[in-house]
Amino acid sequence: MRKSKKTVATDRLKPSPETSKTSWRIKLTERFLGELRKLPLEDRAAVNEALVSVLAAWGKPHAHRGSGIRKLGADVFECRAGLRLRLLYRTEKTEQELIFFEVGNHDDIRRVLKRRP
Numbered sequence: 001m002r003k004s005k006k007t008v009a010t011d012r013l014k015p016s017p018e019t020s021k022t023s024w025r026i027k028l029t030e031r032f033l034g035e036l037r038k039l040p041l042e043d044r045a046a047v048n049e050a051l052v053s054v055l056a057a058w059g060k061p062h063a064h065r066g067s068g069i070r071k072l073g074a075d076v077f078e079c080r081a082g083l084r085l086r087l088l089y090r091t092e093k094t095e096q097e098l099i100f101f102e103v104g105n106h107d108d109i110r111r112v113l114k115r116r117p
Contacts, residue, residue, distance in 0.1 A: 024058050026051055029101045036103055050081035
């Protein structure tokens with residue numbers, strides 16, 4: 001005798017085991033916080049939105065473009081916070097952290113990158 005279609009369908013709908021994905025954390029350096037405090041309130045809000053966006057998009061390569069994430073070096077990345085501001089960060093894979101160390105305009109970021117070894 002054949003199994004009813006309903007029984008077959010319910011067999012396929014059993015929950016599958018979830019994959020455990022490590023979550024990344026954001027860490028802000030003292031330098032970053034100091035530069036952030038100098039910014040106007042609107043820019044600080046844009047930086048906050050960018051931080052949330054980067055954390056949500058991290059590990060999803062197709063979402064990087066919408067967040068303005070660009071790889072600039074071996075472990076250095078840049079993301080946009082509005083039209084003028086850029087945020088620089090690096091990854092710490094062992095700690096699963098995104099460490100933001102610079103906020104500024106395009107020229108500020110270029111200057112920092114030239115000083116970096």
